[in-house]
Amino acid sequence: MLSSVSRSVLRQARPQFRVQSLSQLQRLLSTLAVLEQNNGKLNTGSLSAVTAAKKLGGSVTAFVAGGSIKSVAEEAAKVEGVEKVISVDNAAYDRGLPENYAPLLVENIKKGGYTHIVAGHTAFGKNLFPRLAALLDKQQISDIVAIESENTFVRPIYAGNAIATVESSDDIKIVTIRGTAFAAAATTGGSATIEEGVDPKSECTTEWVSEDLAKSDRPDLATAGKVVSGGRGLKSKEEFDKIMLPLADALGAAVGASRAAVDSGYADNSLQVGQTGKVVAPQLYLCAGISGAIQHLAGMKDSKVIAAINKDPDAPIFQIADVGLVGDLFEKVPELTSKLQK
Amino acid sequence: MSALRILVPVKRVIDFAVKPRVNKTQTAVETTGVKHSMNPFDELSIEESVRIREKKSAPGGVEDILAFSAGPTKASDILRTAMAMGADRSFHVEVKEGDDLEPLTVAKLLAKVVKDEKRNLVFLGKQSIDDDSNQTGQMLAGLLGWSQATQASKVEFEGDDFVKVTREVDGGAETVRAKLPLIITTDLRLNEPRYASLPNIMKAKKKPLEKKKLEDYGLDTTRRLKTLKVIEPPTRQGGGKVEDVDGMIAKLKELGAL
Numbered sequence: 001m002l003s004s005v006s007r008s009v010l011r012q013a014r015p016q017f018r019v020q021s022l023s024q025l026q027r028l029l030s031t032l033a034v035l036e037q038n039n040g041k042l043n044t045g046s047l048s049a050v051t052a053a054k055k056l057g058g059s060v061t062a063f064v065a066g067g068s069i070k071s072v073a074e075e076a077a078k079v080e081g082v083e084k085v086i087s088v089d090n091a092a093y094d095r096g097l098p099e100n101y102a103p104l105l106v107e108n109i110k111k112g113g114y115t116h117i118v119a120g121h122t123a124f125g126k127n128l129f130p131r132l133a134a135l136l137d138k139q140q141i142s143d144i145v146a147i148e149s150e151n152t153f154v155r156p157i158y159a160g161n162a163i164a165t166v167e168s169s170d171d172i173k174i175v176t177i178r179g180t181a182f183a184a185a186a187t188t189g190g191s192a193t194i195e196e197g198v199d200p201k202s203e204c205t206t207e208w209v210s211e212d213l214a215k216s217d218r219p220d221l222a223t224a225g226k227v228v229s230g231g232r233g234l235k236s237k238e239e240f241d242k243i244m245l246p247l248a249d250a251l252g253a254a255v256g257a258s259r260a261a262v263d264s265g266y267a268d269n270s271l272q273v274g275q276t277g278k279v280v281a282p283q284l285y286l287c288a289g290i291s292g293a294i295q296h297l298a299g300m301k302d303s304k305v306i307a308a309i310n311k312d313p314d315a316p317i318f319q320i321a322d323v324g325l326v327g328d329l330f331e332k333v334p335e336l337t338s339k340l341q342k
Numbered sequence: 343m344s345a346l347r348i349l350v351p352v353k354r355v356i357d358f359a360v361k362p363r364v365n366k367t368q369t370a371v372e373t374t375g376v377k378h379s380m381n382p383f384d385e386l387s388i389e390e391s392v393r394i395r396e397k398k399s400a401p402g403g404v405e406d407i408l409a410f411s412a413g414p415t416k417a418s419d420i421l422r423t424a425m426a427m428g429a430d431r432s433f434h435v436e437v438k439e440g441d442d443l444e445p446l447t448v449a450k451l452l453a454k455v456v457k458d459e460k461r462n463l464v465f466l467g468k469q470s471i472d473d474d475s476n477q478t479g480q481m482l483a484g485l486l487g488w489s490q491a492t493q494a495s496k497v498e499f500e501g502d503d504f505v506k507v508t509r510e511v512d513g514g515a516e517t518v519r520a521k522l523p524l525i526i527t528t529d530l531r532l533n534e535p536r537y538a539s540l541p542n543i544m545k546a547k548k549k550p551l552e553k554k555k556l557e558d559y560g561l562d563t564t565r566r567l568k569t570l571k572v573i574e575p576p577t578r579q580g581g582g583k584v585e586d587v588d589g590m591i592a593k594l595k596e597l598g599a600l
Contacts, residue, residue, distance in 0.1 A: 097518070098480065099489055121476075123511040127492045130445070130477035134484030139446045139566035142475045152570065157474055158362040162371050165570040205489040206520040209506065213514035222512065226599075251600075259530070269495070269531055270514050275471065276530050278512075284599040294361055301578055305599035307590060313583075322581035323593045335587045340600075 028150055029058020031116040032086075032109060035076055036096065036124050037066050042075040042187075045223050049118045050185035052177045054081045055147045056116055062192070065104060067091025073194045080189035086112070086197040092204060096124045100204035102131040107198045109136070114172065116150070121176035122222075133174040140174040141166060145181035159275040159298035179222060180281035180302060214268045216255075221271060224254035226284045229273055229300070232260035233289020233310065233329055240266040243333050244288070250340040256280065256300075258290045274299035288329040292317030309333060343402035343503050344522060348391045349461040351410045351452055352384040352424050354417040355472040362472075364574045370440070371472075371572060380420045383467025385427070385535035386528040390497060391465055392428030393533060400499040406430045410455055412448060414439040418551060426538030426546035435554045445473075447563050449481035454559050456486060462523040463505075468493050479527035489520035495531040 031053040036043035042064070053060040062076045065088040073087035086108055093101055105128075109117060117132070119125035121143040133140035145163075146154035152167045153175065221227065228248045234240040240261065248255045257267035259274055273280055275298040285303035290296060292308070292315055300306070301320060308321040309332050318324040325332060356362055357377040365372045388409065395404035409424035409432035411417040421432040435451065437443060443451070456464060469476035483490035491497075491507035495515060498506045503522040508515050510529045538546070556563065581597075584590050594600040 095516075098483075102484060123493070123509075126476050127480065127490070130475075130480035131484035131490065133477070134446065134449060134481035137446070139444050140475070140477050140481075141567065142477060155474075156575070157572070158356070158371055158472055159474065160575060161362045162364050162572050163575050164572045167568045167570055168566060169568070170566050206491070206518050209517040209519050211511070211514065211516040220513075263530075268514070269510060270512065275474070276468075284594065295358065301575075305594065305597045306578075307594060307599070309590075318583065319580045320578040322597060323590050324580065324583040325587065325590050326583060327586075332587055336590065339587060339591060 028115055029056065030061070030112070030114045031056050031058060031118055032061050032063055032112060032114040033082075034063045034105065034117065034119040034125075036120070036122065037064055037069070037072045040066070040068050040071055042072050044184055044187060045179060045220070046120050046122070047079055047184035047187070048177055048179045048182040049120055050079055050081055051182040052144075052147065052175070053116065053118050054185070055182070056150055059083050061086060061112060061114065063105070063108065063197070065090065065093035065101065065197070067094050075187070077192040077194055078188055078190050079192070080186040082190045082192040085192050085194045087194055088197040088199050090199055090201070092201070095208040096128060097204050097206050097208060098128040098131040099206050100202040101128055102135055103200050103202040105132050106135050107200045109172065111198055116173045116175060118175050118177060120179050122179070125176045129174055129176050136172060136174065138170040138172050138174050139168065140176070141168055142176050143178050144175055145178050159295055160301065161294065161298075178279060180279055184223075214270050218248055219252070219254045221254040221256055221273070222278050222280060224280070225282050226251050226253035227256050227273070227280050227282045227286070227300075227303070228253045229256035229258065229285065229287040229290060230261055230267065231258035231287065231290030232264060234261060234266050237266045239330070243330065247286070247333055247337045247340075250337050251284070251286070253284070253286070258296050287317065288333050290317055291315045292320065343400065343499070343501060344462060345402045345405040346394065346400050346463050347405045347459070347461050348407045349410060349452070349456060349459065349464045350384070350387045350391055350407060350424065350429060351448070351464070351466050351478070352388065352420050353381040353411065353467070353470045354378050354413045354420045355381045355470055358382055358471055364572050368571050368573055370569070373439075378416065380423055381467050381470045383469060383528050383530070386530070386532050387465035387467055388424050388427045388429055389533045389535040390528060394497070395428070401501060408432065408459060408461070410452070411435070412437050412443055412451060412556070421551055422543070422546050423538055425549040425551070426543040427536060431550040431552070433552050433554050435556050435559070437556060443563060444565055444567060445475050445477035446481055446566070447561060448478050449485055450561055451559055452478070452482050453485045456482070464525050466525070466527045468527040468529050479525050483525040486523070486525070488523050488525050490525045491518055491520060492527040493529040494526050495529050497526060497532070
C-alpha cells in the first residue's frame, strides 16, 4: 500500500519535475544582445553579439535604445535569429552614456529575466558593461573569442599570448565578445516582434559635449576584409599618407597603424592596431615598416594572410608573416601599388 | 573648486616586454623568475595626477595622491615606484601569490578605500595587460554611483568641480563633461610617464606605505570565474620570404588573398 502510494506520488512527481526542468532549461537559455546605434542607424558591427547569442542557444532578444529608435528597432527586427526586440525611445540614450544606460539595462534585465547579456567588446561595450555588471553584482567576462557552453567561455589574456578557458558561477553572465571571432548576423531573414522596454529615466551625471571622428571613405578598420598597416618605418605623416593610402585604395583596404606610428603622429589614434588599439582579423593584413612587437601582434595575428615588407630581415614580423619581403618600403610599397593598380 | 584627493590604484604585472609562457600544468602563465613592473596604464594614471599638481591645472589644487595596490608582497615595489613618480603615500593590501582578485572584488575594495579616505577623483588604467579585462574602473564607478570617463586622452578642469575629458572611442574621440567626484581610466595618448629619478627613488623610501589586510575590508573574495585551463595560442608559421614585389603578388594570389 505504502509502496503503491509512493510510486504513484513518484509518477505524479515525474512529469512535474520534467516541466520544472524544462522551464529551468529555458531560463538557462535566454540572451539579451545589446546592439549599438549611431544617429538612428543600427551599427551592423554590433550584430556579432547576435551571432554569439545564437551560439549560446535559446531565445535571443535584441536591445536598442535612443531617440527616434523606431527605424533602428525595425532594422534589428529583421536580423536573422532575433526573436524579440526591446526598444526604448529616449534621446537620453543616444550617446550610450553608461551612467543612465546601465540602470536602463538593469531594469530591462530584471523584467526579462535573461541569463546572458551580450555586447561587443567595443568602446560602447567596454564602457557600459562593467558598470552594468557591478550594478548586478556579477563578474563580467570580457572579450571572449569562443563559447564552450552556457557558462564556459574562452578569452585571450596577456595580449593574446595565452588563451584562458573560464567558467562563470554567476546566474547572469555579462559577456563582451570579440567582433572578429563572431561574424555579424545577417541583416535579413528575421521577423522579430518589437516591444517597448522599461525606461527608468535615470539621471545621467555625465554630459556629452562633442565628438571628433576620423572621416574616411575607406572600409571600417575593425571589419574590413583587407587592411594595410604602416609603422615607424614610414618616418613621417606625409610619407605615411603618400605611401600607405594609395596602397589601401588599390586594394580597397582599410588603413591601420602600429602604436609607434600613432605615437609619432603619422596616423590617427583610431587607426592603431594592437593590444591597446583595435583587434582585426581580415583576409589580408599587409604591413610595411612594422617590426612586429607582441603588443602589435595581439591585434592582428588572427588575420588569414599576413604579408610584411620590412628592411630588417630579422624583424619578428617575418616569423609570422605568410609572405615576407625584405626591402625598403619607400621603393617596394609604391611598386606594389602600381602593379596592383594594373 | 574642491581640492582633489586622488586615488591611483596600480597593479604589478609581468613586464610588457616579456613574452609570457604558459606553465606546464596549463593552469596559468608562468610568473616565477619573470620580470614584473607597474601596469603601463597605471603609470599614466600616476603621471597625470602628478602633472595636475605640478601644472596647477585644477583650480582647487591637489590635496594628496594616494597610490593603492592589492597584490603579492612585491607589489610594494610598484608602490615605491608610484611614490618616486610623485604619489604622496600608499596602501598595500597583501594578497597571496596566485590568489589574484577579480575586477569586481578589486572594485569593491577600492569603493571602501574611496569612502574611508574621502577620495573625489580616481585614476585607473583602462586595463591591466595581464588579464586584459578593462573592467575595474567602470565597476568602481557603478558601485559608487559616480560619473565615469574611460579611455581618457585629455583631462581638463573647469570651475564648479567640472572636469572635461576627451575619450578615445572607435573611429575617433569624444568629449564628455562631468562633475566631481569622478572615475577616469587612462588611455595611452594621455601622457608620457616620467622615469623616477634616483633622488626621488631615495625620497620615496621615506614616504608612508601602509600595509593593510584584506580581511579588514570584510569582503567576500570568492572567485566567480574559475579558470579551467590556460593554453598557448596556436603558433603561426611564417610562410617564408619572397625575392621581389612580383613574388609577393604571386604568393598572395596563390593564397587567395588577392
